[in-house]
Amino acid sequence: MNPPGDRLEAMLGWLRHAGCRITPQRLEILKVLAVSEGHPSAETIHQRVATHFPTMSLATVYKTLAVLKTAGQVLELEFSDRDNRYDGNRPEPHPHCICQGCGAILDPDLTSLDALASLAARQTGFRIQSLRLDFYGLCPACQARRAAASGNKPA
Amino acid sequence: MNPPGDRLEAMLGWLRHAGCRITPQRLEILKVLAVSEGHPSAETIHQRVATHFPTMSLATVYKTLAVLKTAGQVLELEFSDRDNRYDGNRPEPHPHCICQGCGAILDPDLTSLDALASLAARQTGFRIQSLRLDFYGLCPACQARRAAASGNKPA
C-alpha cells in the first residue's frame, strides 16, 4: 500500500545516516521488506533473499532486522508460539487481525481506533474471538529513573 | 480486583466439569492464579507453589496452565523476548500497559476502548511510546473450512 520506492529510500537513508554500510545482501533484504505483503517471518525473508544470494545466512537477516527495529524502520510482531513477523511496509504500530486457523495476518484500515473490533470484523470478515491491545511505554518510576540517569536532559 | 473466592470457585468448577482431578498441587496453582496481581510468569507461579510443595516441577505448572488456557480460565500474555505472563484474576482479554523499562504490566481501566492511549497514559502515568492492538479470530476462509469440517454444525 506504500510506494515501494519510498520505503526503500527511507530505510536506505536511515542506514546511511547511521553510518551503516549498504551491502548487496542488506540491500536485498531491504527490498524484500519494502514490498512486504503478508508480514513475512525472518525465515521467509531469508528464503527470498537466498534466491539471489545462496550463501546468505539466517543470522544476517536477524542482524539486519535488529538494526531496522531500533531505527523504527520495521515493525516486529512478536509471538511466543510461532516465529515473529515483520512489516517493513508500514513500520508504525497498527492493528492486526490474526487468524487462529491459518495464521494469516491482515491489516484492518481503522482511521480512528474508536470503531475497534466490530469495524475490524466487518472489514475483514473475521470472526473475532479475542483481542490483544498492549501499550508500550515507560512507567512513572522508569521515567524518573531515566531522567535522573541522563542528567535531566530529556530524551 | 476480583473476590478471590469467586475466581477460585470458577476455575475449580470448570475443572471438575471437565473431569479433571483436583490434586493438592493443582489447587495451590489455582490459588496463586486466583489472587494473581502483577501478571506472574510460569516461573513465578512455580516458585510460589514450591513453598508448599518442594518437589513441584515447572512442567506441571505449564501443563495446568495449558488446561486453564483452553478453558478460558486464565489469560496468557505472549512475548517472544521474555517469558509469558498469566492473569487468572481477569481471564478476559483486556488492555495492558507494559513498561519498556522495568517490564511492569498494569491494567488501565478503560470502560470503553474509545479513549485509548491518551486515557491509558493519564491513568497510569505511563509515557506511551507504542502500542500493540491485535484481534484474534477466524478469517472468512477458515470459518468456511471449519463449518464444512463440522458438517454445518456451528461451533
Place this chain on the structure above:
DNA sequence: CTATATGCAAATCGTTTGCACCTTA
C-alpha cells in the same frame, strides 16, 4: 482399580552470539 497427574530429564525451535574471514567506504 484405572484413568489421570506428577516430575524428572531430554528434546524443541526461534533467536542470539562468538569468532574468523570478507568488504564497503
Place this chain on the structure above:
DNA sequence: TAAGGTGCAAACGATTTGCATATAG
C-alpha cells in the same frame, strides 16, 4: 585499511514432551 558485515556453528532459554511412578475418584 579500518570499521563494520557476513556466515558458520554453537549457545540460549522458555516451553513442550516422553515416560515411569504416584494418586484421585
